[in-house]
Amino acid sequence: MTAEPYAAASGLVERSAAAYVSAVPDRPQDDGFFGPASVTWRVAGDLSAPVAGLRSLLMQALHPLAMAGVDQHSDWRLDPVGRLAATSAYEATVTYGDRASATRVGQRVRAIHTRVRGVDTVTGLPYEAGDPALLLWVHAALVDSALAASTLFGTPLTDADADAYVREMTIAAELLGVPHEIIPASVAGLGRYIADVRPALRCTPAAAESMGYLLDPPGLDSGIAELWQDIRDAAIATLPDWAREMYGYPAPAPVTAKRRTEIRQALGVLDAVFLGEPGVLEARQRLALRMRSAGSKAD
Amino acid sequence: MKLKEWACGQGASCRTALNWFHAGALPVPARQGPARPSGVEHLQAAVELKSQARKLAIVVVAGCVSIAALTLLRGRRGDGWRGRRGDAGHRVHNLRVERGMTALRLVARGGARYASNAPRLFARAGEHRQQLRNDLALQTAEDVAATLGTMKGVLMKLGQMASYVDDGLTPAARRTLSRLQDSVPPMSPELAARVVTEELGLPPEQAFATWDPVPIAAASIGQVHRAITLDGRAVAVKVQYPGIAETIEADLGNVALLRRMLKITAPSQDVDALLAELRERITEELDYRAEARNQQVFARYYRGHPTIHVPEIVEELSTRRLVTSDLADGARFAELASWPQAERDLAAETIYRFVFRSLYEMHAFNGDPHPGNYLFGGGGRVTFLDFGLVKHFTDDELRPLVEMVKHLCVENDPSAFRQAMVDAGFLMPDTPLPTDMIVEHMALFYDTVRERGPRTMTREYASAVSRRFFDFRSPLATYAAIPRSYVILQRINLGLFALLAELSATADWRCIAEEIWPFVQAPPCTPMGAAEATWLAGRGDLAQAGRAVP
Numbered sequence: 001m002t003a004e005p006y007a008a009a010s011g012l013v014e015r016s017a018a019a020y021v022s023a024v025p026d027r028p029q030d031d032g033f034f035g036p037a038s039v040t041w042r043v044a045g046d047l048s049a050p051v052a053g054l055r056s057l058l059m060q061a062l063h064p065l066a067m068a069g070v071d072q073h074s075d076w077r078l079d080p081v082g083r084l085a086a087t088s089a090y091e092a093t094v095t096y097g098d099r100a101s102a103t104r105v106g107q108r109v110r111a112i113h114t115r116v117r118g119v120d121t122v123t124g125l126p127y128e129a130g131d132p133a134l135l136l137w138v139h140a141a142l143v144d145s146a147l148a149a150s151t152l153f154g155t156p157l158t159d160a161d162a163d164a165y166v167r168e169m170t171i172a173a174e175l176l177g178v179p180h181e182i183i184p185a186s187v188a189g190l191g192r193y194i195a196d197v198r199p200a201l202r203c204t205p206a207a208a209e210s211m212g213y214l215l216d217p218p219g220l221d222s223g224i225a226e227l228w229q230d231i232r233d234a235a236i237a238t239l240p241d242w243a244r245e246m247y248g249y250p251a252p253a254p255v256t257a258k259r260r261t262e263i264r265q266a267l268g269v270l271d272a273v274f275l276g277e278p279g280v281l282e283a284r285q286r287l288a289l290r291m292r293s294a295g296s297k298a299d
Numbered sequence: 300m301k302l303k304e305w306a307c308g309q310g311a312s313c314r315t316a317l318n319w320f321h322a323g324a325l326p327v328p329a330r331q332g333p334a335r336p337s338g339v340e341h342l343q344a345a346v347e348l349k350s351q352a353r354k355l356a357i358v359v360v361a362g363c364v365s366i367a368a369l370t371l372l373r374g375r376r377g378d379g380w381r382g383r384r385g386d387a388g389h390r391v392h393n394l395r396v397e398r399g400m401t402a403l404r405l406v407a408r409g410g411a412r413y414a415s416n417a418p419r420l421f422a423r424a425g426e427h428r429q430q431l432r433n434d435l436a437l438q439t440a441e442d443v444a445a446t447l448g449t450m451k452g453v454l455m456k457l458g459q460m461a462s463y464v465d466d467g468l469t470p471a472a473r474r475t476l477s478r479l480q481d482s483v484p485p486m487s488p489e490l491a492a493r494v495v496t497e498e499l500g501l502p503p504e505q506a507f508a509t510w511d512p513v514p515i516a517a518a519s520i521g522q523v524h525r526a527i528t529l530d531g532r533a534v535a536v537k538v539q540y541p542g543i544a545e546t547i548e549a550d551l552g553n554v555a556l557l558r559r560m561l562k563i564t565a566p567s568q569d570v571d572a573l574l575a576e577l578r579e580r581i582t583e584e585l586d587y588r589a590e591a592r593n594q595q596v597f598a599r600y601y602r603g604h605p606t607i608h609v610p611e612i613v614e615e616l617s618t619r620r621l622v623t624s625d626l627a628d629g630a631r632f633a634e635l636a637s638w639p640q641a642e643r644d645l646a647a648e649t650i651y652r653f654v655f656r657s658l659y660e661m662h663a664f665n666g667d668p669h670p671g672n673y674l675f676g677g678g679g680r681v682t683f684l685d686f687g688l689v690k691h692f693t694d695d696e697l698r699p700l701v702e703m704v705k706h707l708c709v710e711n712d713p714s715a716f717r718q719a720m721v722d723a724g725f726l727m728p729d730t731p732l733p734t735d736m737i738v739e740h741m742a743l744f745y746d747t748v749r750e751r752g753p754r755t756m757t758r759e760y761a762s763a764v765s766r767r768f769f770d771f772r773s774p775l776a777t778y779a780a781i782p783r784s785y786v787i788l789q790r791i792n793l794g795l796f797a798l799l800a801e802l803s804a805t806a807d808w809r810c811i812a813e814e815i816w817p818f819v820q821a822p823p824c825t826p827m828g829a830a831e832a833t834w835l836a837g838r839g840d841l842a843q844a845g846r847a848v849p
């Protein structure tokens with residue numbers, strides 16, 4: 001696609017952590033669009049979250065028009081870590097921020113989207129980043145990935161909680177301008193939607209290139225790079241077969257109980273590294289206290 | 300001079316100074332001022348400041364006659380209160396009556412031996428409570444698994460081991476490991492009670508006469524509660540997190556990840572040796588009974604020692620997941636940093652004596668020179684806590700170490716020193732390096748005991764030792780090794796220097812070492828040494844008690 005050298009992926013943990021810390025409010029005006037009693041908060045704090053994040057990028061990139069928008073307009077090659085950190089800051093603000101903050105970052109992203117438009121060279125189709133159809137795919141990929149990752153490597157949700165999660169998350173898509181009535185609000189609805197979109201999905205050269213980078217980022221700090229291999233294997237293991245086949249990745253070894261434990265251990269180490277970054281522990285404790293008091297009120 | 304002003308001048312908090320005063324550990328003469336009706340907070344102590352030299356002398360004396368001093372000060376405090384009128388006076392009176400009643404009740408249960416000071420110790424242990432995040436307390440075994448599972452408990456343990464090999468760690472790893480320790484909240488009272496019930500067959504309120512459901516301190520993979528036993532003994536009960544043993548055992552099974560982690564955490568270290576040690580240490584620690592046995596060996600050996608105090612184990616209340624020992628009282632390491640230098644020197648001397656007397660006499664090393672494992676009283680009194688990391692040496696293991704010290708520091712025989720290094724396995728037999736060079740390299744480790752005279756332990760020295768220890772580029776590194784059984788010893792050695800440096804401790808370390816070295820056994824050279832000699836003379840055959848290695 002391009003011969004431009006990629007920037008090194010060093011500082012991934014540091015910058016993601018800084019983004020997280022800045023997104024978890026100190027003194028929120030209100031509980032935001034989800035709140036401490038929500039399933040969304042539980043899912044966002046799950047050990048499997050890094051796997052979910054990587055899987056959702058893999059899924060999102062399979063939509064040629066969504067991928068083209070990123071490929072033609074984003075500076076991700078120059079600053080891949082910054083791009084990822086910005087995305088996680090956005091997600092964390094929508095999740096944990098008060099309503100004003102979440103609305104504000106949503107509007108900012110919508111403003112950026114108005115400038116992102118063009119023609120996909122692979123399909124020849126025009127695209128606009130503000131197109132609800134594209135935004136809905138990005139949203140659905142994220143929600144589906146959180147469910148898949150927590151089921152396989154995290155704390156699995158009950159069926160009722162999984163439905164509640166999909167329902168709660170509809171607000172996140174609405175913040176970006178997706179009309180409420182087209183957003184799947186149950187696990188079954190989400191599945192139907194993904195099946196409907198599937199014929200339009202494919203692995204374009206841009207997707208192959210960017211995901212190739214993401215699965216094996218050069219310049220990652222040595223310790224993180226080793227852990228990343230496990231996260232990557234886990235993310236691929238959670239993909240639907242058809243998605244994995246589109247990328248041409250070999251079928252992963254079955255996730256045995258032993259393998260699941262190993263992945264969780266790698267995730268635990270990564271989490272410990274994350275926790276070592278300034279402010280992360282305090283941010284987690286703030287959230288834990290709010291979740292605890294919300295839990296005891298519910299009892 | 301007011302106590303408060305004096306404390307500020309010393310860089311100590313008023314509260315600390317007040318504690319010293321109460322403990323009889325104030326390094327200057329003090330007396331209780333006239334009582335004020337507004338209560339204990341306004342207690343005044345008139346403090347006379349004399350020269351530094353005088354201060355030092357007094358502290359040393361205070362260490363030897365601390366009981367007399369305490370009695371004296373108590374008497375004066377009583378005088379101050381006697382003149383008190385009004386509500387405050389009544390309150391104090393009532394409190395005393397209440398305590399008296401408690402004591403009587405305990406005596407009635409048959410615990411006359413401990414009853415007199417148990418409530419006081421119990422109360423003071425509460426005052427020294429660590430700041431714990433009880434608001435985030437773990438409620439269930441699932442919470443424990445989420446917090447300490449998936450390698451986090453193992454990493455935490457590595458962090459504890461690594462706190463004394465700081466220079467071997469990358470800065471990022473050091474930061475991560477120390478944060479991880481802060482990240483573990485205590486168990487909720489209900490969860491801790493559940494463990495006690497499972498271990499003792501009775502809920503804590505029935506197994507003990509008094510049980511404080513709120514922990515007073517965090518411990519590795521557990522927490523400490525204060526309690527009074529049914530026979531009136533004030534005790535500290537260390538309670539292990541439920542399910543932690545299973546979780547950690549599973550995590551230790553992932554050798555590949557552990558190796559990778561260690562390689563990242565401590566790139567300059569021998570990963571296999573570190574891994575073996577980590578596994579051994581953790582596995583040992585999961586069963587508190589080993590720790591209880593070790594602690595009892597030390598407690599028995601040091602019973603009656605003038606400054607070293609090891610709390611005795613209550614065996615019938617110690618199990619796989621509980622260790623019950625006498626409750627100890629004292630200031631924490633962080634507080635010691637604000638004490639006068641003379642006090643810190645004495646504390647350092649006690650720690651130094653403890654480490655080397657244990658090694659040379661008991662052939663044992665208690666482990667972890669972690670600052671959290673000490674409680675400090677005045678006059679050099681140190682309580683040693685946590686015997687989860689104890690290494691026992693056989694005579695064969697210890698002999699070459701003794702030989703090395705002897706040849707280098709006393710007999711000044713470089714070639715014999717070199718031979719001893721070879722015998723110990725530190726040096727390959729055919730090392731093609733001149734003896735001078737080997738001696739020069741190794742001498743740094745013995746720097747504090749090669750010559751007589753006072754020396755201050757500095758951070759520079761501690762980190763020079765550590766740097767040299769981890770120097771894999773020196774020509775010697777190719778031919779040097781640390782045999783498995785000495786790994787722990789070297790670590791602790793490094794940690795000890797770091798700890799003493801933290802205190803900026805000054806002493807004639809050589810002189811103290813000569814008292815303890817089995818091949819010298821010099822007469823006492825410090826007041827503490829004299830007190831120790833008296834203790835040694837009084838215990839006779841008991842001196843061998845510690846040798847009874849399990």
